[in-house]
Amino acid sequence: MxxxxxxxxxxxxxxxxxxxxxxxxxxxxxxxxxxxxxxxxxxxxxxxxxxxxxxxxxxxxxxxxxxxxxxxxxxxxxxxxxxxxxxxxxxxxxxxxxxxxxxxxxxxxxxxxxxxxxxxxxxxxTRFMPFVPALQEVLKSGAIGEIETLTCSFGVPVAKKERIAQPELAGGALLDLGIYPLTMAAIALGEPKEICGVCTKTDLGVDAQNSISLSYESGAVACLTSGIHAQLDNCAVLYGTCGKIVIPHFWHADGFTVYPAEGEPKEYSFPHDFTGxxxxxxxxxxxxxxxxxxxPELPHAETLRILHQMDTLRKAWGLSYPFE
Incomplete structure (x- = not known):
């Protein structure tokens, strides 16, 4: 049926x-x-x-x-x-x-x-796309060695949209865009040991842009940025001890490229069937x-983990919504 x-x-x-x-x-x-x-x-x-x-x-x-x-x-x-x-x-x-x-x-x-x-x-x-398990397998294989640094940005000029501008609608960069770099970090590195960040706010009080740092037990760090005023490069890069992986349009990626320290780059392609x-x-x-x-692709515990991270950041920034 x-x-x-x-x-x-x-x-x-x-x-x-x-x-x-x-x-x-x-x-x-x-x-x-x-x-x-x-x-x-x-x-x-x-x-x-x-x-x-x-x-x-x-x-x-x-x-x-x-x-x-x-x-x-x-x-x-x-x-x-x-x-x-x-x-x-x-x-x-x-x-x-x-x-x-x-x-x-x-x-x-x-x-x-x-x-x-x-x-x-x-x-x-992002969590459900076919590039994710493929990326995790490549990381497990040691193709770029141990991950040392992840950089990820997501910024688009959407500040004038009502749902982004208004605190009453839980607007701002973090919940709409910043959740994706946090997701990318979770996919690649798992649960962080520590998280901190800074933000600037609009006149209405939502976060206009932010910079977030995460550290992990492995010694890796993640540097994440999101914003609603400027177009950023909107790319994720994983830097390892033996190479790097570049993921353009990471939040709905249809592939990624592995650049080993020695040897030729290797592209992985996963075209979407329809829209993603x-x-x-x-x-x-x-x-x-x-x-x-x-x-299983996005269990409740993982949703709660990312929400907890965003709660932690908002508390540090003094950022809340009128209905909370």
């Missing part, structure tokens, strides 16, 4: 997801429903991507007993509220990153999901079919 897939909101990221799911019908994913704050807006996206139903309220979607899985693409500030409502109505949930704005909210949702026997997974798409969102959908569908409440 096909998995009835529903999307909450009809914004930019929801549109990308709808376009992706519309190409997955042969994989048992049914384009079932889209909900927005107006029926008209939902209907436009539903028609464009072949979804059967358009709802003009989120509550109507939650109350539809046929919905199996809800993808939540609302602003960061609303993830907790919407994910909780979906779970309370018996829906599996794939929630856009960050899962919630802080660790405490996520712990509550994960407990609820386990209590109800429902899947709840954070849609940090398909991998998280497949993992969620597989987990649901197997009766799991979390995905």
């Amino acid at each position: 096909a998995l009835k897939f529903a999307i909450l909101t009809a914004g930019n990221i929801a549109t990308h997801m709808a376009q992706t799911v519309s190409q997955m019908k042969d994989e048992g994913i049914e384009c079932y429903a889209i909900a927005a704050r107006s029926t008209e807006r939902a209907a436009v996206l539903a028609k464009r991507c072949g979804f059967a139903i358009a709802y003009g309220s989120y509550e109507a979607l939650f109350e539809d007993e046929h919905v199996d899985l809800v993808y939540i693409g609302s602003p960061h500030s609303h993830h907790y509220e919407h994910a909780k409502a979906a779970l309370e109505h018996g829906k599996h949930v794939l929630c856009e990153k960050p899962m919630t704005v802080n660790e405490a909210q996520a712990k509550e949702l994960f407990a609820l999901a386990k209590e109800r026997g429902l899947l709840l997974v954070e849609a940090t798409w 969102y398909e991998y998280e959908v497949r993992c969620a569908a597989k987990a649901i079919a197997q009766g799991q409440t979390e995905c």
